[in-house]
Amino acid sequence: MSNRYAYLGPEGTFTEAALRALKPDTPAAEFVPCNGVDMVFAAVRRGEAAGGVVPLENSVEGGVSATTAELVRGDPLLITAEITVPVEFTLFARAGTTLSDVKRVATHSHALAQCRGWLAANLPDAESYVVSSTAAAAQAVADPASMYDAAICARIAGERYGLVPLAEGVGDRADAATRFIYLSRPGTLPEPTGADRTSLVAFLPHDHPGALAELLTQFAVRDVNLTRLESRPTGDGLGTYCFFMDADGHVAEARVGEALMGLRRICRDVRFLGSYPRADAGAGAGRPTPRVSTTDDDFHEAERWLARIRAGRVD
Amino acid sequence: MSNRYAYLGPEGTFTEAALRALKPDTPAAEFVPCNGVDMVFAAVRRGEAAGGVVPLENSVEGGVSATTAELVRGDPLLITAEITVPVEFTLFARAGTTLSDVKRVATHSHALAQCRGWLAANLPDAESYVVSSTAAAAQAVADPASMYDAAICARIAGERYGLVPLAEGVGDRADAATRFIYLSRPGTLPEPTGADRTSLVAFLPHDHPGALAELLTQFAVRDVNLTRLESRPTGDGLGTYCFFMDADGHVAEARVGEALMGLRRICRDVRFLGSYPRADAGAGAGRPTPRVSTTDDDFHEAERWLARIRAGRVD
Amino acid sequence: MSNRYAYLGPEGTFTEAALRALKPDTPAAEFVPCNGVDMVFAAVRRGEAAGGVVPLENSVEGGVSATTAELVRGDPLLITAEITVPVEFTLFARAGTTLSDVKRVATHSHALAQCRGWLAANLPDAESYVVSSTAAAAQAVADPASMYDAAICARIAGERYGLVPLAEGVGDRADAATRFIYLSRPGTLPEPTGADRTSLVAFLPHDHPGALAELLTQFAVRDVNLTRLESRPTGDGLGTYCFFMDADGHVAEARVGEALMGLRRICRDVRFLGSYPRADAGAGAGRPTPRVSTTDDDFHEAERWLARIRAGRVD
Amino acid sequence: MSNRYAYLGPEGTFTEAALRALKPDTPAAEFVPCNGVDMVFAAVRRGEAAGGVVPLENSVEGGVSATTAELVRGDPLLITAEITVPVEFTLFARAGTTLSDVKRVATHSHALAQCRGWLAANLPDAESYVVSSTAAAAQAVADPASMYDAAICARIAGERYGLVPLAEGVGDRADAATRFIYLSRPGTLPEPTGADRTSLVAFLPHDHPGALAELLTQFAVRDVNLTRLESRPTGDGLGTYCFFMDADGHVAEARVGEALMGLRRICRDVRFLGSYPRADAGAGAGRPTPRVSTTDDDFHEAERWLARIRAGRVD
Secondary structure (H helix, E strand, C coil): CCCEEEEECCCCCHHHHHHHHHCCCCCCCEEEEECCHHHHHHHHHCCCCCEEEEEEEECCCEECHHHHHHHHCCCCCEEEEEEEEECCCEEEECCCCCHHHCCEEEEEHHHHHHHHHHHHHHCCCCEEEEECCHHHHHHHHHCCCCCCCEEEECHHHHHHCCCEEEEECCCCCCCCEEEEEEEECCCCCCCCCCCEEEEEEEECCCCCCCHHHHHHHHHHCCCCCEEEEEEEECCCCCCCEEEEEEEECCCCCHHHHHHHHHHHHHCCEEEEEEEEECCCCCCCCCCCCCCHHHCHHHHHHHHHHHHHHHCCCCC | CCCEEEEECCCCCHHHHHHHHHCCCCCCCEEEEECCHHHHHHHHHCCCCCEEEEEEEECCCEECHHHHHHHHCCCCCEEEEEEEEECCCEEEECCCCCHHHCCEEEEEHHHHHHHHHHHHHHCCCCEEEEECCHHHHHHHHHCCCCCCCEEEECHHHHHHCCCEEEEECCCCCCCCEEEEEEEECCCCCCCCCCCEEEEEEEECCCCCCCHHHHHHHHHHCCCCCEEEEEEEECCCCCCCEEEEEEEECCCCCHHHHHHHHHHHHHCCEEEEEEEEECCCCCCCCCCCCCCHHHCHHHHHHHHHHHHHHHCCCCC | CCCEEEEECCCCCHHHHHHHHHCCCCCCCEEEEECCHHHHHHHHHCCCCCEEEEEEEECCCEECHHHHHHHHCCCCCEEEEEEEEECCCEEEECCCCCHHHCCEEEEEHHHHHHHHHHHHHHCCCCEEEEECCHHHHHHHHHCCCCCCCEEEECHHHHHHCCCEEEEECCCCCCCCEEEEEEEECCCCCCCCCCCEEEEEEEECCCCCCCHHHHHHHHHHCCCCCEEEEEEEECCCCCCCEEEEEEEECCCCCHHHHHHHHHHHHHCCEEEEEEEEECCCCCCCCCCCCCCHHHCHHHHHHHHHHHHHHHCCCCC | CCCEEEEECCCCCHHHHHHHHHCCCCCCCEEEEECCHHHHHHHHHCCCCCEEEEEEEECCCEECHHHHHHHHCCCCCEEEEEEEEECCCEEEECCCCCHHHCCEEEECHHHHHHHHHHHHHHCCCCEEEECCCHHHHHHHHHCCCCCCCEEEECHHHHHHCCCEEEEECCCCCCCCEEEEEEEECCCCCCCCCCCEEEEEEEECCCCCCCHHHHHHHHHHCCCCCEEEEEEEECCCCCCCEEEEEEEECCCCCHHHHHHHHHHHHHCCEEEEEEEEECCCCCCCCCCCCCCHHHCHHHHHHHHHHHHHHHCCCCC
16 A cells, blocks of 8 residues: 555546656556545545545635545644646547537536636637536546537546547636645654745634734744635534644744644644645745744754753853 | 526525525515526626625535635625525435435535435445536436436425435534625615624735734724634735635724724725624624724724824813 | 923023023023922923923933823823933033042932943042032032032033033943923924824723733834833832833824824823924934835825725725 | 842931841841942942842832843843832931921932922921932931931931931822842842742844834733833933833743743843742732643643644644
């Protein structure tokens, strides 16, 4: 099993592309598509896979609810890597089909939402059909008896099912992207690289004005930048939320560690989800220069100073 | 058109149930199902419907991405009412089918996620199929030639398509609920009731540590409670977020008005989505007692004091 | 009385020098020395003087307790001007005295504290005597029968009592300065100049962790810079403090006005002490550029926006 | 020298009373009056005294400037104890003097300010003279050739100089009190008692809006209560302040230690002045119950949790 990897299937999804990009050099690797995000988590939890990949958020659609739900509940897994994949939609059909032949287009509901403009401009008379995934759309179209003439899907899916591209870049936003995470069973964290991200879920103690601001202050006071914050129901009814957060930095760093301890003290519960290299590390984008006073050296200097004054040494 | 109301269809969804609960006494009303959240928004924007209902968030699944996307982008609409509907799943089949006959169950992916426990315990050998909505599942099952034996859907859908219930309460969480919002074209706001909610979207000026905490401080300093906060991509790529917020109170109240002006000054943009009565107003749940110093009377007293001191009257 | 001005006497103090600098062009003015800071306040309160000058703080010694006490208690007066005067100490003696003759030096306790270094270096064998003011020291030395050989005092005092300078600049810190305030009865405030200061006293509602931080947040959230903050006992026993504050800006400005209203709402009491031109206005020192979002224009734009959204106009 | 103790003289001041109360059981102790607060500091710094006592603040007059100045500058000493002494003023005269004989009253300027009401009501025709201390007033009156008929001073002073009380409780505020501190050379801190105070001086990095609020947030975020905050000039000219602070708790406590480290990181400099038992420990006054999440146990639990998650143990 040590070379089996689970991912949100079916074959040919952007998730498979993400997994292949994360594990490029594993010739003996076996990539296992799962029928649902929860199935990927289950495979990793049970040890049937060494790791798994699921989508976390999309630049157009926002968070992937099923993934967040699994991260918040059930036996904890660690996020140990992330990758961002451009979402490039292609219109695929069986060989011999031309654009003017296309009357019925199958795709996933999210993909449909992101391609409405192109469809209205280029296939104004075609009808759209929603199926369970973009890859499923490709698979369906591959069947010569299919009711669908074309599928909007990822390149990997169209090629896998032997289709030919009719039009590329049919998404309305050229810069759409999806962020995927790689899940591992609890164990060693990735080493700090200097450009890391830490994910966690915080459960507020109770609902009072300013409670969330107090929580964010635990980060701000240590100069830790939050890059994402999403409230989501705890599952105990509407109005009871937990907060899914991404912060810059690695839990091994003093400033992140102290901020998390602060959160731990004031929250009802904190679930640590992992510290891992940022996908955009190379780009430099969103990597604020830490203020000089919150490096590990600053923390250690302050600790030595505290030890001195606690010993009455102020001279 | 003044008595036409749009909702996320097809017929028989929980959304239709929400709309009927919001408009109980409109005998001549016409309820129009739309094929997508964006279509509901479009119908209201174009004036083809007097109002529309869409789901905003679910206690188990979290926010409904398509709804948030439409609220954030496009021509603005106002939220003028909300309602919370319990999500009660029922297993429906054609007359004559018994539970032991059920080998193939159709439903929507969210419903499937919420009923996995029941299915594993009661129909361990049945296969599950994902279709585009729970109502579509019911419709499909109603066809005697259907490949599906049963549908998990709302009561309203099963009844509409002439099915019979095989099992009720098949959801794993008895307290699951969905919050729906009622959309109107810009115009008069609902009157303050004393138990209102204000929704808005804030676009941060730029990404720096503590920016979000500063934003929340604008609320905390006026003792305005935030009940929901969700970051979502602005659509301009990952890492650029706006914040969808629900706050207690009505924009007509001084403390809410001043907080919103503060937000307006520090944000790149603020989109006001509406002030409307809280669905849980009767329950009292989550209605914190405002501290004595932030009532409208307190604000007006402070304004009078400021006018006095500006005139040099300190005695 | 309209040309009578009170000041902390006796004649020849730095306070008289401050008053003369503040009222340079009033030929018919009568300057009345008072025997105590409280006497200056009393003279202005009773209308016996059109205004009065007292020291507020010294760069070496800190706040002048008697002045703060009067500002906090009793019938309110307004600060309508301020001036900063360099504290330059001179050693004066009767004509014919040489430095080597000086065995006994009289001065005020604060002056003595600021000249100890010079005395130790230049008059190591002389004894120091504390009297009630530096001017009183000069006056005493002027008496040929005096037990004192020399006085450390301001130039104005030495000259007034016919003494001759033995040594100038005998203070240990060349940059020592005292800030004086000009007091008026309540009435019209000085016009905003663009470089003003606002003084006030805030009485916290009760002593809880973070109460003071909440108070400062009222300023920070409107980007109002605090330049001075001093807790002082309310007089109701130790441990009960009020806070004397100087803020940048004029109460006529929107950001200052809103901050003061916020203070008013959360405090037990707020005493406004005045808005007046900064003494260091020309220097530019300490005049932070307001962030673009807190100008009066920004506030007015936000008010117009609020009026629009309250009317349901979001388009 | 180990039983020599310095105090702000002359003999008979409230400071001597404070020292005797702090060292009640030291029969061989030698109490040495010093001519100025700076002289007390010097005696302790040079090892000529084992410790020293000076006034820190008075409930009516506020902070004692000379003491704060010495704490901020020069070789550091530690505050290792504090005591609060009620300020009870008595009118003393030579034997044989009656109240109606009193035409000239000598006292210190602070005492005079606190007794003006009584003097106006009971000795409306008497003249007041300011001398260097209340004890000096008593000493002067003891001389039969004195120009003064009576002195306002502490009981200890009147008795020491053989005077008789003419009137007790001549202060205008019955609850006036002065807080004195006991100074030691750097060395072992007093043990935590559960009701301690920590004093320090913070030098802000630079003057920007919100800088002080950030500093206070370092305390608030760890739920450490500040009981006193006083800005004072650093001596480098007006407008450059440092902040003298008293906080609840002992530096040996985790929450205080972490707050001080936070201060250390964001400030230009922090001078620790000591942790010592609160004088009002028995009274319970002003001793807020720490929120449950900031006890040492809470900190240690959070540290253990951090160690676990850093090791990848989230299960």
